[in-house]
Amino acid sequence: MTFATWAALAVGLLVAVPIAAHLLRRRRAGIVELPTARLLATSPPNARRRSALEDRSLFSIRALAILGLALLGASPFVSCSHLTLARKGGGSVALVFVIDDSLSMRAPIKDGPPRFDRAKQAALELAGAARDGDSIAIVLAGSEPRVALASTTDTDTAKAALAALEAGDRGTDLPGALAIARDLVKNAPQRDRRVVLLSDLADGHSDAPPLSLDGAMLWYPAPELTAASDGDCAIVLAQRTGQRVTVRIVCSPGATAQGRTLDIETEKGSAAKTVVGEDSEAVVIDVPEGADGDLDARLSEGDAISSDDYAPVTEESHDLSIAVVSDTSLTHVETGGPPPVEQALAALDLGRWVHALPSVPDHEEELSKHAGLILDDPPGLTPEERRAVASWVEGGGTLLLALGKRAAEAPLGAGFGSLVPGVVRFRTEPPSGADVTKCGFFGQSAESLAELAPKGRVTLDHDAMDGAELLCSFSDGEPLLVRRVIGRGAVLIVTLPFDLETSDLVLRPAFLSLLDRFAEGARMRGGPRVVEVGQPLVVPGATKLDAKFLSALDKDPEDVTIERHPDALRVPTQRIGRYVLSIDGASDVRAALAPPTEIDLRPRGIAPTALDTSLGGKADQLDAAPYVALGLLGLLVAELALRLWLGRKDEKPAVTRG
């Protein structure tokens, strides 16, 4: 601001004049001549009354008038941070706001509001500049990107939708959000189509190529969102194993959690705490014996984002634990090592999740910590095993059952029951190869099955095919791979064993595809216990699902709206915390944690064209003079009215003495 502005604003200090006048005036009460004064009794000192402003209303009006005058003097120079929209030839504009609602947007701008609030304010300012004929759409860039408001010309609706937006703890997917925005704007009837990006550009890929957009104009009107802020540390995992809790803390470059206090809390209070040392990657805390309930991990305050200093403690994850039962004496490999199926799982980088079992568990509890089970040519299942496996599958487990000669020779009473209804027969004259056209389940690797040459195969009864899905078949039409859905789980039946003696299936690339799809299915059906915020909690096969969100153990649960997808019900995750699911009446607790990529607050680049000032920008000066002048006029009228009203009451008697 210039000296003239300061000088004009300094006029506002004159507001002190009426106060000073009052103070001077109140020092001694005025003298009023009254012949009958002797009839008055001295009233007790009432300093408060004397020190009070006699005419508060008039004083207020006059003080406002003085301030108004000062503003009027300064108004032509007053700067105002206000986003405006420049139009090409005055035409209508199609706007798609891409608003980043990721975790990093919770970081505050230096000495200012959180980035998300500033982004929302900028969007509201631009929406306020919209005119008839302009259209507005809103896309949220928090992972997964989604449309918050389809394109509309109703500005009020758009403003209401913008005002209702809330920050979340999601990851960031700017390219995905921009792609959605481009699709929304590309068919707009307006000639001026813009995608307005309001983000801190911190998506964890600061070294990625600058953001740009083909097919639409990308505008980045609020570069202040990328201003540097304090570093941040977050708890990205808090896992309990027995009485030990392992907390993984991730910090943005240059920041450290060293010296901060890590607290493990129960519903009743702190259970254990420690000061984070130099190595904050994995902090291990032992909790006392009595702390058996749910636990929260909380980091003391001291960084840019406070919401990610918290994480619910989860049990050791068995998300993708795969149990394998394979007779090593029959499925050995000449080169040595574990059975082929385990080696294949290791090749898929799933080795750490594999748990080799000597036999099929006959208790469901033993299976409950596994998401998938592979049975390689088992010699039938005992009634206990059968009951345990069937119950586990119905509860969401995924079974990969490879049938071979041993399975077909199962003793009486040791069949597969509901898992594979009917009789399993082994035949030694199979056709050569599979029908590739009917093996889409394997994707491109299905072609590797064209020359499949097993020495024998299992055939299934019609009962087994009843209600089953044929995923791949031999060239003679007999099934090679069948999927049976049982309850919330599924059974994948392969009519070939996973040994090299009978079949060369395990040598085909399609075998890896089979295991990969199996693992994916197991992860999906079992449902991950812990996800990053933004990833949905998928519950396939459930008919009734309710979910509540707990931001902390001592907070009240909040209802979560369930999303219905064709293949499964989903619970969206928006914030860090616990999600208590009720799946067909059974309770299940899962957790959503901070995405590690959001801790990196460094922005990625953006195409220079997005910063083109011809698209609009901040209006540095706002002429408020007309509004201030109107206000002054109003004050004048108010004072006149007030004087008229108080006229008789306030009129002091004329004191004369002849």
Added chain:
Amino acid sequence: MAQAPRPFEPFDPDWGAFAPLRIRAKSIAEGVYAGMHRSVRRGAGVEFGGQRPYVAGDDLRFIDKRSLLRHERLMIREFETETDRALWLVVDATKSMSFRGRGPGSKYAYASLLAAATARIALGSGDPVGLVVIGGDGSRALPASASREAFERIVWLLASTKPDGDFSSRDGAIESALFPVHERARRGATVVLFSDLVDLPPSAKQAFASVGTRRRRAFATMVLSPDEATLPFRDHARFASLEGDIVIEADPEQLRDGYRARLDALAEEWNGELVRHGGALVRATTDDDPVAVVRSLTMAIAGRLGENAPRREGSS
């Protein structure tokens, strides 16, 4: 050639809407019906005053024998008493009477107007009127006179008086000022005081009431400014009296009710004292219609206080 002396001194009092006194007083007197007539009191005397039916207890000496013989009716002959019908006006011209406040004129101007109008009425009835001015730039008096010039002299004296003087602490000053009344007013005379009754010394009440002895009657008209009567002030202030150097710092909002009660009590004390001596108190403020006040005063003198009176004694 020497300039002729002006007949009147400049009007120092705030006459306001009450000027010119002479014309305003005449106008008011014409508006007042009642006068102070000698027929107001009847009984034993020397001049026949009419007849009335006999009632038990009447003096048998005054039975009209002719009426009894001729009409066989018992009638009593009445005679007017031989009394002094003079009206003495006492006007307070102390410093406090110069106060005007929100009234149309000062208290002294209003009191002078009432006095002059009353004098005009009395003179119109043939009654002699005397005047005593208390305070001012020297207490002065006019002897009772029913001459044609009496009204002019009264107006001149009232108009030429400047309210001044502090009688509040001067015991005996009122007695001295009333000495001409004591000395010259005979039995039957009526004395009327026009004053605010506020800044007079404590002995003033008894001193004036004593005028009402020897079959004289004493009346008083309490003249106040509207400000004095209602205390309309809102702000905390220091209130200074015009006599007695009294300064009281007070919040009028808090003290208004008590003040009015004390004012009423003061009026009641005066009224009580006057009533004991056959008189009465009439209260007025300078914004009251002077015609109504003078009529009320004449009614009081006639013993019919309250009839058509705009302001009753004791009311504020």
